[in-house]
Amino acid sequence: MDLDRNWPSLTESEITIIESVEQFARDVVAPVAKHHDETGEFPTAIIKQMAEMGLMGMMVPEQWGGSGLSTVAYAMAIESISKACASTGVIMSVNNSLVCAPIEAWGTDAQKEKILKPLARGEKLGCFALSEPGHGSDPAGLKVRAVKVDGGYKISGSKNWITNGREADVCLVFATLDSALKHKGICAFLVDTKSAGYSVNKLEDKLGITASSTATLFFDDCFVPQDALLGKEGEGFKIAMTTLDGGRIGIAAQALGIAQCALDASKQFAAEREQFGAPISKLQAIRFYVAEMRTKIQAARLLTWNASRLKDLKRPFSQEAAMAKLFAAESAMWVATKAIQVHGGYGYTKEYVVERNFRDAKITEIYEGTSEIQKLVIAAGEWDGK
Ligand code: CAA
Secondary structure, three states, rough: OHHHHHHOOOOOHHHHHHHHHHHHHHHHHHHHHHHHHHHHOOHHHHHHHHHHHHOOOOOOHEEEEEEOOHHHHHHHHHHHHHHHHHHHHHHHHHHHHHHHHHHHHOOHHHHHHHHHHHHHOOOOEEEEEEOEEOOOOHHHHHHOOOEEOEEEEEEEEEEEEEEEOOOEEEEEEEEOOOOOHHHHEEEEEEEEOOOOOOEEEEOOOOOOOOOEEEEEEEEEEEEEEEEEEEEEOHHHHHHHOOOOHHHHHHHHHHHHHHHHHHHHHHHHHHHOOEEEOHHHOOOOHHHHHHHHOOOOOOOHHHHHHHHHHHHHHHOOOHHHHHHHHHHHHHHHHHHHHHHHHHHHHHOOOOOOHHHHHHHHHHOOOOOOOOOHHHHHHHHHHHOOOO
């Protein structure tokens, strides 16, 4: 990461934190990433250390258990962690962007005291349950129901593709009071995953990010008290959309980390691998690949930092976050593909990290809004003033 270029300007303490995250990622996370990828084992010990370093609630004010850092610093930290292990990167990103952030933005002081504090300290883990079997890209028509009962609500139905679904202590779930109202009927609830009627039904066997769980959740008349409602009735869709705007910065940064790992590995391999009597790094074909990798990564990084900076300035950033995610995700996929090409046959084997980078990169074009959805958001910013 080009911290030395000093754009955007970070505070001295942020630079110190980012440098310690970079060192932690290199010394602690990277050495066990292959193990976690191969076994699918959740990186419990690493997440615990990250919690102690204040990385699970980075942007949450200190008053509510977080580190009170900027989105720019958060994006840099996600990049460093994801460069070492993309599974760990998404676990961190979901807790920070998709769970802590909406509670901080929409929660009552009581919700912040009781639910946000332990999440931001990393004592508890959160998941974000919006997608359903029939509603991925189009969540406005979601079908999970919330029925008003004495003292609260009962939630019923299925959510799927939920990152952290297996381990989460708190589930931010979106349910509708009346599906005929479309997005205006949706509410957001903070559900304790130990509640009766809440269960984890299925775990996906995935192409990449294998050490982060992706679960189907089932709500069987799951009772939640009135104070589990986040925001007001009918505000759920807005909460989901504004949350995803911030989440997309996290995924852009994750994609950057994956791409940077693939580039670093390609440079090292090309410097060592000899063909035709010289290192292949001397070949123009390889140099052109590396030049394009470097350019795409740096452009994606600047887009990601720009979206982060706008968010920190409390200016509109939906379009910039979508551009950052679109470009970073597609760049990561491109870089990982070329990284395998640079490695030749070796790159197609599990012995080299670029094989994992290739599998991990793909999801960044899909979750928190596919590349096609990012284009809709970007285009809406052009015509519809969103
Ligand atoms: N911020 C605030 N409000 C927003 C908004 C935003 N970014 N986007 C839309 N809205 C508001 C609109 O202003 C509108 O409000 P009014 O009714 O008051 O006018 C309302 O929401 C409806 O807007 P649209 O008509 O534009 O909504 P739509 O149904 O056409 O959807 C969409 C727009 C951008 C395509 C949206 O559906 C979307 O983002 N889809 C992708 C969903 C997604 O990213 N899913 C990923 C799931 S999470 C995940 O991956 C989990 C994980 O574990 C990693």
